[in-house]
Amino acid sequence: MAKKENKIKTMTKTMRCEIKYNKEIYKLLGDIQYEVYLLKNKATTLSYDWQNFSFSYSERFGQYPNSKELTGQVWISGDINNVLKEEHAKSVYSMTRETAVKEAVDKFKNDTPEIMKGNISIARYKRDGSFPIRAKQITNLIKQNSKLYTSKLALLSREGAKERGLKNGQIDVELKTGNGSNVILDRLISGEYKLSDSKIGKVKNKFYLLVAYTFTPEKVELDENKVMGVDVGVNVPATLGVNFDKYYRQFVGNGKEIADFENQVVARKKRIQESRKWAGKGSVGHGIKTRTKAVDKISGKIANFKQTKNHNWSRYIVDEAVKMGCGVIQMEDLSGISEENTFLKTWTYYQLQQYITYKAEEKGIKVIKVDPKYTSARCNKCGHIHIGNKDNWRPNQETFHCQNCNHKVNADVNAARNIAMKDIENIIKQQLKVQEKHSKHAMKYLV
Ligand SMILES: [Zn+2]
Known part of the structure; x- marks a missing residue:
């Protein structure tokens, strides 16, 4: 059942x-x-x-x-x-x-x-x-x-x-x-x-x-065939799509909030460092310990802020899944991504995913991690996967423009809908095979 x-x-x-x-x-x-x-x-x-x-x-x-x-x-x-x-x-x-x-x-x-x-x-x-x-x-x-x-x-x-x-x-x-x-x-x-x-x-x-x-507390019917896809991103921390309603979309949170907060705090940090540079020994007070403490406090503040946001967003997402009757939440498996500079950002997403996972499990929702490769490059309408030449199909951060069927949609929504598909990894693998065969075929005739 x-x-x-x-x-x-x-x-x-x-x-x-x-x-x-x-x-x-x-x-x-x-x-x-x-x-x-x-x-x-x-x-x-x-x-x-x-x-x-x-x-x-x-x-x-x-x-x-x-x-x-x-x-x-x-x-x-x-x-x-x-x-x-x-x-x-x-x-x-x-x-x-x-x-x-x-x-x-x-x-x-x-x-x-x-x-x-x-x-x-x-x-x-x-x-x-x-x-x-x-x-x-x-x-x-x-x-x-x-x-x-x-x-x-x-x-x-x-x-x-x-x-x-x-x-x-x-x-x-x-x-x-x-x-x-x-x-x-x-x-x-x-x-x-x-x-x-x-x-x-x-x-x-x-x-x-x-x-x-x-x-009578709200009766919740969770259907394992109903899948919610959660795409994490920079501009919008999380975008939601489902595999049973092509009009459904939800943007959770605002990435700007975190960026603004970070900028603010970093600016303050800089001011402290500047004042350290210019201050004479007498005005520094209790020396390096106090000053390091102030900087540590700032990093702690950013972490706390992100944590609170991640708690709020994850709660919203899981409540949304329950409301929609989704028995499964699918998310990208981010463990493979380890490029420099993206590490910290990835860590924030990782925390968000962790919070989603344990809150979902509390509600009896299964969490499945999927390979993120090509989930942003696949057109959710026609299934075509874009390889290379990103300028065409991703004219800007927000837009996905399919070069095969001309479908235009918010890029995060497109990704979330792909992530929400059952067996998406296999679907992508099969599609790549088809496209490869097709291009070889085309090449043969071109020659
Ligand atoms: Zn398409």
């Missing part, structure tokens, strides 16, 4: 938003917090009572009591809810109340074996704990600006609303965002993320909505 699929499941994360201070709202939230705290402890006590009852029942009748027969509820938490509804947390919205009871009962059930062994004691909830708010209770999320959102929270029961002279239990709140939480709220609004059951809690006198959300 050529198709490869990265398996990704749904993820749940939480993020907190401060609920903007408002005297009445904070009072209300404090009241709910208090009621829920009492409710959870009461629910725990009732669970304990039920357990004791069922033990004595089983001792007496030889079997555990059936909660459904006795109370009409399968869920013991449902039953406890019914018992508690009459007297506790009556003003709290039903979903918050029921969820809180269920949490307490479930915790008790979970803890029971350990409680029986005497390892832990029965949970007691604290006054300052958080309380649940279900996804359905959070509605009308609206962006006011990137730092402020508004929402309606269903917090009070009809009775609770009436007590407070409110029309209903829907409370308008303002949410303050920070640390990029606005991006998540935007995605919740757009539907890209789904709101999940959340909580409201208090930290240092501030109430927070602890938003839980789920999302």
Whole structure:
């Protein structure tokens, strides 16, 4: 199978938003917090009572009591809810109340074996704990600006609303965002993320909505038949082409950036050297060590700058390959090039290629190095390979002009498309054979 699929499941994360201070709202939230705290402890006590009852029942009748027969509820938490509804947390919205009871009962059930062994004691909830708010209770999320959102929270029961002279239990709140939480709220609004059951809690006198959300990370299908070719070069650090879309092209980065930076730094280096030449002994300061240090620092700066750029460019390239579904990235094998003066430049390309390689492999993309010979001289349209007489087919650095089919195209794009071809080395070899035969044939007739 050529198709490869990265398996990704749904993820749940939480993020907190401060609920903007408002005297009445904070009072209300404090009241709910208090009621829920009492409710959870009461629910725990009732669970304990039920357990004791069922033990004595089983001792007496030889079997555990059936909660459904006795109370009409399968869920013991449902039953406890019914018992508690009459007297506790009556003003709290039903979903918050029921969820809180269920949490307490479930915790008790979970803890029971350990409680029986005497390892832990029965949970007691604290006054300052958080309380649940279900996804359905959070509605009308609206962006006011990137730092402020508004929402309606269903917090009070009809009775609770009436007590407070409110029309209903829907409370308008303002949410303050920070640390990029606005991006998540935007995605919740757009539907890209789904709101999940959340909580409201208090930290240092501030109430927070602890938003839980789920999302499915982008599904990536990588096809090994889809190849991205990466051509590294002077003017444009990297040019991209693919083997399945003849219109696709991407220029990554700007070579001028590095050249400018280098020139700037080299000029500074020169100034330091000049000042060294002209400065008298007294003004040189701490001598040669300090001055060499300054020059070293400059070389380090260039290297750092290139490294940062190479990281950015490689990340962009690999993201682009993922977006295009390319299961393979092909690049020139630069290890054979060792001409003088080009060494440093080659080293920069080599680093870029290295970064591309490990980032690609992290995404499950295969990296293949191809022989760079003739990848710039081959016409990607007709396949003709130009040998010698560069002035004709490469009139300038940017242009490739095929002398066989007259095709004109950006030279880097032409190279990138050749590099993106499967089995390009063999294709070039075969084409050279054909051209050789053809020229011999022509020669024979010329003679
Ligand atoms: Zn051509």
